[in-house]
Amino acid sequence: MKIGFIGLGNMGAPMAANLAGAGHEVRGFDTLDVSVQDVIKVSSAAEAVAGADIVITMLPNGDILRAVAAEIIPAMEYGAGFVDCSTVDVESARDVAADAKHAGLHPVDAPVSGGIGGASAGTLTFMAGGSEEAFSKADPLFEIMGQKAVHCGESGAGQAAKICNNMILGITMIGTCEAFALADKLGLDRQKMFDVVSTSSGYSWTMNAYCPAPGIGPQSPADNDYKPGFAAELMLKDLRLSQQAAEASDADTPLGHHATDLYATFVEQEDGLGQDFSAMLPRFEKRSRDA
């Protein structure tokens, strides 16, 4: 297949490299001067998409996606697939998909879970929104870049699944960290706390697979001085998207709201920027009830 790939950052570069490595002809464009193995570097987004069977975008946010979409939609082949893997707001995903459909393209919003490690290893999970036909066009590429692709529904459903998942993740991480901080103050050994909770009804992915306490449970960013992993500022981005969506749809999400405020304080007023999102534990550890 001829593939146009736009946005060759931390995630996009290894994803594009995996597609090229699987034998597809990949033309890549990024506003920064990036070279990716086996990917043909071109000098504009329009050049990357000309003649492509499928175009993939992996961009920072919804505004940039809208700007890039406005540029590439008129330059794409009628009937081509347009797969946006960025994490963006549901509204931008739906608007871009509507414009793409109007131009005779097959849009899919397909944000990913699995991080930079998953992008390099080709083990991402894709959550996709779009028509059956659009999804089946993109699916062979999901198989190369990932280990699982779930077709969640119509346009926007992929982004909806992503922000709901990450809202649970943010809330659960905070719960796990504050429980460890409370256990410390009660004199409970952290290993015992892990042994009990990881096999009791308080278990979760954040406790069992990504334990925020160093030296406890499986290897996690806590064992590497809280270097990300999944950075606190990316969690904040996703929580804000969840609250934007909650507002737009009049959903009551009190814990999502509170988690957003906590991560905003941590990233923007404390020392959370550049740390893993599990560094909430040392944050709670240092605090008292009123401070």
Ligand code: NAD
């Ligand atoms: P990144 O900042 O490393 O990459 C984004 C790339 O887009 C950059 O190289 C940037 O130069 C490029 N870009 C910006 N504007 C452009 C334009 N107009 N035209 C072409 N290129 C442009 O970010 P990332 O970590 O690769 O994340 C990409 C997306 O994936 C984000 O939406 C993020 O939320 C999501 N995501 C990231 C992770 C992660 O662990 N990093 C995990 C899941 C999802």
